[in-house]
Amino acid sequence: MTREADSDAPIQAHELFEILVREHEPKLRAYLTTLVRDTATVDDLAQESFLVAWRNLDRYDRTLPFGPWVRGIARKLSLAHHRKRATAKVAYVGDEIVEHLDALFAELDRCPGDTLQDQISCLRVCFDKLPAHQQSVLRLHYEQELDCTSISDETGRTREAVKKLLQRSRAWLGDCIAQRLSALGRDQPLGSPSLGGST
Amino acid sequence: MSSPHPSLSEFDEVSAERTSDDARSVARELFAHSLLHAQACSAREGRHGQERRVQAVLTRLRDERESGGMRRTPEPVAGSLGWQRFAWIAAAVLVLGLAVAYWPDSRMTPAWADALADRALADAAKTAHVYDIEIRYELRGKPHRSRWEAALGTDKQFHIKLVEGEVLPAGIEFGSDGKTLWARSRVGQAFELPMHDPSLLPWASVGSELAYYELRPFLESSHGDLQLRVLEIRKGEKGRRVVLGGEYHREDRRRWGRGRRSKTTIKIAGEVRVEVDEQSGQLMRIYKTQRRVAAETEKKTSGRPSWGIVPVSFDLVRRGPVSATTSEFEFDPPRVRTHPMNRVMAWFGAIGRSTLEALRRKRAREAHEKTREKDGR
Numbered sequence: 001m002t003r004e005a006d007s008d009a010p011i012q013a014h015e016l017f018e019i020l021v022r023e024h025e026p027k028l029r030a031y032l033t034t035l036v037r038d039t040a041t042v043d044d045l046a047q048e049s050f051l052v053a054w055r056n057l058d059r060y061d062r063t064l065p066f067g068p069w070v071r072g073i074a075r076k077l078s079l080a081h082h083r084k085r086a087t088a089k090v091a092y093v094g095d096e097i098v099e100h101l102d103a104l105f106a107e108l109d110r111c112p113g114d115t116l117q118d119q120i121s122c123l124r125v126c127f128d129k130l131p132a133h134q135q136s137v138l139r140l141h142y143e144q145e146l147d148c149t150s151i152s153d154e155t156g157r158t159r160e161a162v163k164k165l166l167q168r169s170r171a172w173l174g175d176c177i178a179q180r181l182s183a184l185g186r187d188q189p190l191g192s193p194s195l196g197g198s199t
Numbered sequence: 200m201s202s203p204h205p206s207l208s209e210f211d212e213v214s215a216e217r218t219s220d221d222a223r224s225v226a227r228e229l230f231a232h233s234l235l236h237a238q239a240c241s242a243r244e245g246r247h248g249q250e251r252r253v254q255a256v257l258t259r260l261r262d263e264r265e266s267g268g269m270r271r272t273p274e275p276v277a278g279s280l281g282w283q284r285f286a287w288i289a290a291a292v293l294v295l296g297l298a299v300a301y302w303p304d305s306r307m308t309p310a311w312a313d314a315l316a317d318r319a320l321a322d323a324a325k326t327a328h329v330y331d332i333e334i335r336y337e338l339r340g341k342p343h344r345s346r347w348e349a350a351l352g353t354d355k356q357f358h359i360k361l362v363e364g365e366v367l368p369a370g371i372e373f374g375s376d377g378k379t380l381w382a383r384s385r386v387g388q389a390f391e392l393p394m395h396d397p398s399l400l401p402w403a404s405v406g407s408e409l410a411y412y413e414l415r416p417f418l419e420s421s422h423g424d425l426q427l428r429v430l431e432i433r434k435g436e437k438g439r440r441v442v443l444g445g446e447y448h449r450e451d452r453r454r455w456g457r458g459r460r461s462k463t464t465i466k467i468a469g470e471v472r473v474e475v476d477e478q479s480g481q482l483m484r485i486y487k488t489q490r491r492v493a494a495e496t497e498k499k500t501s502g503r504p505s506w507g508i509v510p511v512s513f514d515l516v517r518r519g520p521v522s523a524t525t526s527e528f529e530f531d532p533p534r535v536r537t538h539p540m541n542r543v544m545a546w547f548g549a550i551g552r553s554t555l556e557a558l559r560r561k562r563a564r565e566a567h568e569k570t571r572e573k574d575g576r
Contacts, residue, residue: 014260021256025249030237034229043252044412044480050256051263055326081413093229100226120238142239167228170235174227177234 013057020066021050026116027105031071034101035078035093045081049074067109071102107181126176134169141166258438258478263326263520327352327528328409329518336511338366350521350528351409352377358528376531389534393545409482409517411475418471418485423449425471432477440483444472448492466493487513 028049032042053060053070060069075098093101113119127135133155140146140154148166152159240248332347346363358374361367370385383389419425425447433440451465469489476483490510521527537545 030233033233096222174231
């Protein structure tokens with residue numbers, strides 16, 4: 001990062017920041033999805049977090065990972081958002097839960113892969129271990145964006161049963177992923193270092 | 200624009216019914232949910248979706264650079280766009296990889312990240328956002344117009360100038376450093392207002408940038424049954440603007456006159472139009488009208504005109520960001536401070552007035568009950 005007089009064209013800080021934005025945008029959105037429910041708000045807060053990070057980039061110590069820093073900003077912005085919307089139906093998840101989430105995302109950073117999709121792929125074994133009917137319900141819910149009522153029409157289960165099934169599937173998946181991340185962390189302490197994965 | 204993803208709203212419904220307070224389990228479930236959601240989004244939108252969002256961030260960064268709103272521009276880093284970029288990335292990968300390898304305790308929120316985030320948020324707000332406001336209203340059948348300039352900073356700081364006015368003299372200024380309110384005439388010295396709490400100004404807590412996601416709940420909660428809907432999407436030189444709008448109806452209760460007061464319920468109707476930059480989500484313009492549709496008065500009394508019944512149009516247009524240190528706007532000017540004793544007296548006065556009002560209501564209630572009892576007999 002030293003200046004070179006004979007450079008063809010200087011790399012501007014914003015170009016480097018663009019790389020960081022590209023690398024971290026999906027994971028930051030995933031992180032914010034756990035804190036706020038509205039997808040438009042997730043997008044807005046992600047945008048705002050990067051903007052705040054950019055404004056302070058000159059103060060940022062580049063030897064430290066970027067991910068936890070920008071996630072820290074996002075967490076505080078989402079908390080401010082919840083405070084402003086004190087009347088909103090969905091409350092802030094709570095500091096204790098957020099600490100656990102931070103730890104899980106930090107472990108995900110260590111997971112091999114250049115992008116979030118690569119990292120998720122390496123956790124796919126957990127999804128494959130789920131019974132077929134649970135996989136099917138999760139697919140209907142997330143991939144086809146069906147709500148519980150539509151899934152209950154589709155599968156012939158009651159709406160309550162679909163809700164419980166979704167909750168149980170996510171809980172089991174969460175436990176499996178956490179254990180796998182922990183194991184990956186032990187087996188591959190360095191993971192596959194990359195700007196996105198390691199930060 | 201802000202409708203929740205179906206899967207997310209369902210998740211809320213399920214979460215709301217949870218009885219266990221096991222934070223770790225909840226976190227793991229949320230984590231699984233976020234990965235499932237990210238995976239589904241990626242499959243649905245492909246790279247285009249991410250590219251669109253990245254471009255939105257970059258557009259905002261570009262706007263900031265061009266407007267000079269940033270407090271401190273990061274230093275350009277020398278090098279070429281060719282191999283040196285990759286050399287930098289490789290170096291960063293190595294450094295960051297090592298940093299992760301020697302991560303002290305990955306189960307804790309890193310304290311340095313917290314500290315940096317705190318500092319970043321504190322510094323982020325050295326930018327003020329300037330808006331031009333025009334208010335048109337009718338008083339006793341005569342049209343009036345006033346123009347204001349407003350600079351909004353963070354932490355409820357603001358500075359408003361009356362540029363053109365008819366009822367109030369032009370040049371009058373109001374502001375707040377986030378803790379106290381102050382006022383200044385065109386020729387006079389600024390002085391502190393003793394009995395004003397900036398937190399009572401609801402718009403001051405919306406945020407300086409008037410981001411749509413912050414403004415929408417505020418607008419909808421303060422305008423009765425208002426529900427903003429997308430009306431059109433306009434293409435302009437600086438990107439696309441989403442135009443949202445809706446009609447609203449609300450009721451306002453005002454107190455008229457002094458001494459013998461009576462409650463008046465004013466029914467107000469109007470329209471709100473909002474223009475938002477699609478890329479950044481920032482408010483570009485808001486236009487609002489309000490008019491009285493009916494008033495139900497318990498007892499007719501004379502009194503002063505109320506803004507609640509005057510037909511008003513309000514037009515706010517974003518001008519752009521400026522540095523909060525500019526001399527054009529100041530949030531904390533030198534001013535005549537309110538003597539602490541005066542402040543105390545003002546508080547006591549307010550408490551006294553509230554107490555008298557409570558006593559008056561109590562007496563009225565008791566008198567009403569006595570009358571009912573007599574009628575019953």
